Amino acid sequence: MHRAYRWRSLEDEGREYLDLFEDDGSVANGTITGPVPMTYSVRCDAQWRVRELEVERPGVARVHLRADGEGRWFDEENQPLPALDGCIDVDIAGCAYTNVLPIRRLGGRLAQRTLIQVAYVDVPSLAVHPMQQAYTLTAPHRFLYEGPIGAFSAELRVDADGFTIHYPALFQRET
Numbered sequence: 001m002h003r004a005y006r007w008r009s010l011e012d013e014g015r016e017y018l019d020l021f022e023d024d025g026s027v028a029n030g031t032i033t034g035p036v037p038m039t040y041s042v043r044c045d046a047q048w049r050v051r052e053l054e055v056e057r058p059g060v061a062r063v064h065l066r067a068d069g070e071g072r073w074f075d076e077e078n079q080p081l082p083a084l085d086g087c088i089d090v091d092i093a094g095c096a097y098t099n100v101l102p103i104r105r106l107g108g109r110l111a112q113r114t115l116i117q118v119a120y121v122d123v124p125s126l127a128v129h130p131m132q133q134a135y136t137l138t139a140p141h142r143f144l145y146e147g148p149i150g151a152f153s154a155e156l157r158v159d160a161d162g163f164t165i166h167y168p169a170l171f172q173r174e175t
Contacts, residue, residue, distance in 0.1 A: 005163060007096040007171045009034055016171070018097050025051070030097055036124045040092055045069050048105035050090050053119070061126040065119070073119060086117045087130055091147070093123040096164045096171040102135055103143060103162035110137045115149075141165075 005018040014034020021027045028042045036057065043052040049069035056062040065081070066074045073084035089101040102116055113136040120131035133147030138155060145167075146153040157166040165173045 004175065005097070006174045007164070008174055009094075010167075010169055010172055014094075015174075016096050028097055030095065032094060034094075036094065038123070040095065040097075042090060042098070042101070044101065048101055049088050050101060050119075053090050053121075055092055055121050055126055057124065057126065060124075063121065063126045063128060065128065067119075071117075081128075084119045084128065084130055087119040089116060089118045090121065091118045091131065091133065092121040096167060096173070099143075099145065099156060099164050099167070100158075100162045102133075103158060106135070110135050110143065112136070113144075118147075 001022045003020045007016040009015065012034050014032060016030060016032045018028055018030040025043065025045045030040045032038050038055060038057045041054045042050060045051050050067050051069055052066050054064045064076045071086045071088055073081040073087065075081055089105065091098045103110065106114055113134055115132060115134050117130050118133055119128050121128050131147060132149050134149060136144040138144050141158050143156045143158065144153060145156050154168045156164055158164055164171060
């Protein structure tokens, strides 16, 4: 199955375009325009655990990582990245799509505040480091997102599939 999404930034003139392909797992290919243009690809298994991540700022920087779905990460040369141990999800700064990953993966468990470790991709550097975040279902199709813990929170409105419709001050879905 193929689906396409588009979000507009509420901070600037940027847009995010996503093509999502789902079969036995998913592949998300996205393009972000605006002050820091980039492309990304996130491949997940059938349980929505990230298995591969690629983010590129064309001509500037690129990161390509693989994961085993159990919280162990590897670089392009298949060298372990122990700093990311325990991270199942990824969060790309400035990307509306990556919030869907823990929402889909954890589902009903988010009825209670749930702490997670994510592999956080900083923009513009594309440096990757672990970050603790939390998600809590607050109402049907609404989640309180916290991350980094104690520094930021927002209530996300999502569709029935967990894709962000509105992220206050950051994103609004157009399609």
